[in-house]
Amino acid sequence: MLSVKNLIDIDDLSIRDVEIIMENADTFNEVLERDLKKVPVLRGKTIINMFFEPSTRTRISFEIAAKRLSADIINFTSSTSSMKKGESVVDTIKTIKSMIADLLIIRHSDSGVVNFISRYIDLPIINAGDGKHQHPTQALLDLYTIKKSFGNFRGLSVAITGDILNSRVARSDILLFKKMGMDVSVVSAPMLLPEDISHYGVRIHGCIDDVIKDTDVLYMLRMQFERQDRKYYPSIKEYNRFLELDEKRLNKMKKNSLVMHPGPVNRGIEISESVMNLESSMLEKIKVNEQVRNGVAVRMALIYLILTKE
């Protein structure tokens, strides 16, 4: 049983919590392989998907996860709600709570909003990504993808590349990977690193070539143009030179190593067009689609564990 009733920050979870989520994800993965991909375990539970920021894969992933557990899920989108009439976030959520929900899943473009809401609402909450702060379920599905390939975590080396500064995925991944005993480094340029990067205890490199031969997992972040209020990088060409995965670099990677990306991939920026279109055995290294698939099993496990907690 989990030690927490909310998941807002990766640091909320103990190592045992993470292991429980991983074990349960295996059982839900089996459910997803059945012809009838649905179990009745959460019949009668109501989940509200509150997305104050656009999302495709995370929102749909939570929705599919809830439906496959037989819970009722309601999608709330801020652009078509009374928030347009000026209702505050907390009032909006109190209104929804009065309709008796069992779990809130919240995505917001501002860091810290999910934590703020949790102080006003006495309902379990899952953070589906808040600003530049965290995206804990992405980190859990990334960890699960690594577990399925390697079986364990301790001592594995992971290099996280690209836009660390604007990435909530990077913050959650670094915390979770380090918690589970992995060796984490970041590959980026000074203007794409947060000022407090030294607190994370990671090694810093400037070019993918520094790590490509030795890393077990190459985790490529998306350039987050929508969060960049100014130009952080001189040119795409320069980004490509230091941080893009092309075929030449892919071929230097270790046997059994993986390439991961939270999606959506900017083709020709983080990963070259030719690598994305590969149809050779090298394709097995690229786990982008498997991450999305594993996301459903991991989110089913998390929702199940939170809603069956006493």
Place this chain on the structure above:
Amino acid sequence: MKEKALILNEADIDRILKRIAHEILEKNKGSKNLVFIGIRKRGVPLAERIAKNIRELEGTDIDTGKLDITFYRDDVAKRVTPDVEITDIPFAIDGKDVILVDDVLFTGRTIRASLDAITDFGRPRTIQLVVLIDRGHRELPIRADYVGKNIPTSLNESIEVSLIETDDKDSVKIYAED
């Protein structure tokens, strides 16, 4: 809880599982259309042992699966999150005679959940139930087709089934409240 009696020992269990294998073959006129599904946790080794007995009698291999019914229980929210194990039914059950195996038949709620779970996997021709012990006190209209031993119990007693595969010994004991 204190031990009241040893009801079955290793040799008894062995004889019962051989007898049940014969009964299944008699009722189904052979083993051609049979598949076995054991309910986790102790139904699984029982199913495997009966399937092995049938293999020795008929010389045919029989598919044997494992079913975890946690997600189908009607009391999930009331209990501490139970250990969930992976369901593994790597064969089609459509049109088959499914032999469902569990260790103890009590209220019938586990079997009710199992029937729901199995029907999510397909449409068998029949589902037949094997239990090692039937202790009575049914809360649902469910009965077993093959019973190892009927043990009338009171509600303050409990039955402990141990199997070599899960508990390092074969025995069935009855315990009573102090």
